[in-house]
Every structure is written in C-alpha cells, then in structure tokens.
Amino acid sequence: MQAQMLDLPGSRNKPDGAKTLISLSDVHISLGRRPILTGINLEIAKGEFLCIVGGSGCGKTTLLRAVAGLIQPTSGSVKIDGKAVLEPRQDVAVVFQDYGKALLPWRTAYGNVELALEANGTPRERRKTIIEDLLAKVGLGEQGAKYPSELSGGMQQRLQIARCLAQSPAVMLMDEPFGALDAMTRQALQDEILELVASTGTTVFFVTHDLEEAVYLGDRVIGLRPNPGRVGIETGVSLARPRNQLTSREDAEFLRLRRKLFDFIQEAEA
Numbered sequence: 001m002q003a004q005m006l007d008l009p010g011s012r013n014k015p016d017g018a019k020t021l022i023s024l025s026d027v028h029i030s031l032g033r034r035p036i037l038t039g040i041n042l043e044i045a046k047g048e049f050l051c052i053v054g055g056s057g058c059g060k061t062t063l064l065r066a067v068a069g070l071i072q073p074t075s076g077s078v079k080i081d082g083k084a085v086l087e088p089r090q091d092v093a094v095v096f097q098d099y100g101k102a103l104l105p106w107r108t109a110y111g112n113v114e115l116a117l118e119a120n121g122t123p124r125e126r127r128k129t130i131i132e133d134l135l136a137k138v139g140l141g142e143q144g145a146k147y148p149s150e151l152s153g154g155m156q157q158r159l160q161i162a163r164c165l166a167q168s169p170a171v172m173l174m175d176e177p178f179g180a181l182d183a184m185t186r187q188a189l190q191d192e193i194l195e196l197v198a199s200t201g202t203t204v205f206f207v208t209h210d211l212e213e214a215v216y217l218g219d220r221v222i223g224l225r226p227n228p229g230r231v232g233i234e235t236g237v238s239l240a241r242p243r244n245q246l247t248s249r250e251d252a253e254f255l256r257l258r259r260k261l262f263d264f265i266q267e268a269e270a
C-alpha cells in the first residue's frame, strides 16, 4: 500500500517519476504506554535529501530509529525497497551526534573505518585502497594513523561519516550530526556531506533542530508537531544546487522557507 502524502500548502511530493525507497505507512509508536508518534505517512525518494525538524522531544530521533530498524512501530509499517524493516540493515548507515561514543578509541582512524569493512566481509587485501580513498574523501587523508582522541571534533565526525560510507549505504540516517560542532566546522561539513551525497546518490534522512541547516541541505523539509509526534508541515526546497553558504542563504526562497518553518515551530510548540 502506498503511503499518502500530506497535501499541505506549499508542499511538494517526491519528484514525479522518482522511485520511492523508504515508505512509512500509518506508523504509530508508543514507548511504555505513551504515544510518541502517530499517523506518520511518508515516502522518501531514492536519492532524496529529507530533513526532519521539530521541537525537543517531538519524536524526531524515535522516527529515525524506526527507519533504522532499531525499534519497531507499534502499528503501521516502515519499508525500504518494499521490504519491512525488522532489524538494522547493512545498506542503512546511522551517523549520530555523539561522534565520541560512536568511534572506538583504541583503534586508529584507519582502524575505525576498517571496522565497517570487516563487518561486511570485505577481503583484507581490498581494504587498504578503500580505506585510503574514504579517508581522503572526508579530508582525513593524512590522519589515518591517529587515534580519535588526537582528532578535533570536526575530524572525528568526518571519521564517523567515512566509516558509514565504508558500508556503501543506500541510505544515511543522520541524527543531529553537526549539532556539537562550531559554526565554521558545521558549515564545512554541511558542504562536504552535500558533495558526497551528490556523488554517491545516497538517500539521506537528516534530523536537525536547526531550521537554516534543514533548508540549506534538504530537497524537502518535514516539521513534526509534538504530543504525540505527527507531521505538521511539509515543504519542498526549490533552491538551486549546488548550494552555496553565502548565496543560497541570501536567496529569497531560503528566507521565506526559514520564516515559514520558524512560524510553524512557534505555533506547534505554543
């Protein structure tokens, strides 16, 4: 069964003809006896960059965990490529905000990326080239021998991203991945992730508190209302790509969408 798209003013369904990769149908999730999410219907196209915004505690992370297969909906279904997501999948990678906890401190940067290749059974002799390529791709080409504690926060987050890319994921689920970083590093990583995604065609489900980040990165932004969490706004982002930190953020469309989402959050949280 196809999930229904919300027909809200200014909304944009996935591009015509684009293949649906992730589909949520009437998803309800209760934790304990408390309803956390209700009536979530969502289709995410292959290659789409979808951003999820909403106030603290409205269920963004819970939704991401359901797509990751880390929790099961109480009712309704989450499907990837037409198959119900009943457990974590090898082709779905999760990038967490807390890079410190996500990385193994006793392994070098090289060793941390190697972990993903060990897990997916890549033969030892093929690993070196792949790891070196990935480290170079995220700007850590010279840092392979360093341990996470010897890397800056931005570098550690790049390393977590490199490790996820080693899975060659079809989908990247990102939960406030840049939330703990300073503004300059955050912007640099935003541009790096856009480039990586454009070059690999990866589908991205990106949770953020930051409305500007959502508009800057996304093809589409979904805003959740709280108690219980449900979709309250959905808007396409028609800013040209590649995005530019100066010109995109000054674009009238950017300012209009930022305002629209800001007004929504104010009203939803009131």
Ligand SMILES: Nc1ncnc2c1ncn2[C@@H]1O[C@H](COP(=O)(O)OP(=O)(O)OP(=O)(O)O)[C@@H](O)[C@H]1O
Pocket: 031, 032, 034, 036, 054, 055, 056, 057, 058, 059, 060, 061, 062, 063, 209
């Ligand atoms: N295991 C759990 N058992 C019971 N309630 C939970 C559990 N995990 C999360 N919750 C509750 O579910 C609600 C949604 O949490 P979630 O982390 O998904 O929200 P969020 O929108 O990601 O919040 P934030 O932006 O603050 O990270 C919160 O009220 C939280 O307290």
